Every structure is written in C-alpha cells, then in structure tokens.
Amino acid sequence: PRSSGGAAGARWGAPPDLCAALTGVLQWLHRAECLFINGMEKVRLVVRFIFNREQFLMFDSDVGHFVGFTPLGEKNAKKWNSDPAIMEFMRAHVDRCRHNYEIAGPFTVERRVPPSMSISLVPPSSSQPGPGRLLCSVMDFYPAAIQVR
Secondary structure: OOOOOOOOOOOOOOOOOOOHHHOOOOOEEEEEEEEEEOOOOEEEEEEEEEEOOEEEEEEEOOOOEEEEOOHHHHHHHHHHHOOHHHHHHHHHHHHHHHHHHHHHHHHOOOOOEOOEEEEEEEOOOOOOOOOOEEEEEEEOOEOOOOOOO
C-alpha cells in the first residue's frame, strides 16, 4: 500500500503516475490447462507462458520438461529444466489436476439437467400467410450436446 505522503495526488490504492514513455500496454499471461482423456485414464498438463500475445515458454507433462520458443523462453527452459524443485513441482501439478477433477467432476462432467420444453402455436401473419406453425423450444439443459427432433 502507498502512504498518503510523497508525490502530489498520491493516495491509497491509486495506480502509480506514469510518464508518457511508460504508458504502453504489456500483457503477461500464465495459463495452466488440465486435459482429461476418457475421464482420468490419461491426464495431461499444459502450462503456457505468453508475453504480448506470443507464447515464449511451455511445459507439457507429455514431453516432461519446459520448451522455449523465443530466446527468453529458451533461457528460462534451460534454467527451469535443470532445477529439480521446479521440475518436481510441475510433475506434481498433474496430481493436482486429478485432485481437482475428483472435486469438480460431479458438478461439471457428471452434471445432468433435463431439458424444459414448450410447444406453442404460431398463428399465420400477413407476412407469412398459410396455416399456423408449431414452435418447439427446448431450454435450460446440460450438457448442451443434445439432438432435438
């Protein structure tokens, strides 16, 4: 937290004042994906490191180590792959994926919500003369992959 002293206009929680040369937007993204094939028969962890929309480093549990895609990524991959503590942490992350699947599975993968359905008559109109039509609406169901006939 910032104190109220210092530069004029500074206040608690306020963003720092930036000069014009430092106002560019930079994006850092660290994304971990747990991929489950056939339930938990095969669990794959993919961790992506992205800077300004460019993936520069990735860990894939199927590969078993970090892979760099830019000079910075290659430098970090070399350093992190040679650190036993970091490698053990990443390999243990696959077990965290399994643990999270066991917790979230009943609310996501195994979730089943029956559809609510309504059928209504749409009377003919001046823009669509002829007999009325039946409108069948199916709503509020999960999973979404369902065929309506």
